Amino acid sequence: MKAEVFLPDDYRPAEDEPFMNERQLEYFRRKLNALKAELLDESKSTIEGLQDGTRNIPDLADRASEETDRALELRIRDRQRKLVSKIDGALRRIDEGEYGYCQETGEPISLKRLDARPTTTLSLEAQERHERREKVHRDD
Numbered sequence: 103m104k105a106e107v108f109l110p111d112d113y114r115p116a117e118d119e120p121f122m123n124e125r126q127l128e129y130f131r132r133k134l135n136a137l138k139a140e141l142l143d144e145s146k147s148t149i150e151g152l153q154d155g156t157r158n159i160p161d162l163a164d165r166a167s168e169e170t171d172r173a174l175e176l177r178i179r180d181r182q183r184k185l186v187s188k189i190d191g192a193l194r195r196i197d198e199g200e201y202g203y204c205q206e207t208g209e210p211i212s213l214k215r216l217d218a219r220p221t222t223t224l225s226l227e228a229q230e231r232h233e234r235r236e237k238v239h240r241d242d
Contacts, residue, residue: 115213122202126213131196133220138189141182148179188221195223204228 107128115126159165195201202211204225211225224232 115217117213121210127196127201130201130216130220131193133217134189134192134196137220138186141186141189145179145182148175151175185221191223192221206232 107124109125109128109132113125113129115129119126159168192201202216203209204211205223206228207225209225211222215222215226222229
């Protein structure tokens with residue numbers, strides 16, 4: 103069992119410390135776990151709302167509006183479900199020592215990018231190449 107890493111509340115990963123040291127890994131682990139907990143909590147409230155919100159609305163326009171709102175809510179939750187899967191993958195990469203490195207080039211991903219998008223697997227340059235290739239193939 104690993105010893106718990108002390109992390110001050112105001113800690114932010116810095117470029118001048120060793121890349122993906124224990125403090126940085128703990129920072130991203132906590133950030134990912136907090137995001138996952140928030141998403142799961144929102145998911146529970148959506149389920150409760152859908153179970154409680156079944157009403158018989160006689161006006162067709164009101165009923166259609168409510169159905170549209172529900173469909174949108176379910177689409178949002180589906181996207182969040184996929185994000186939870188990405189979070190689990192990022193947490194697994196932290197445990198395996200692969201977190202923070204581009205899966206395409208093996209180079210470190212910038213701390214700013216990881217802080218903004220902690221589930222990312224590609225460096226900014228690799229992501230841009232990927233999007234350019236995707237755009238070229240989509241135009242065919």
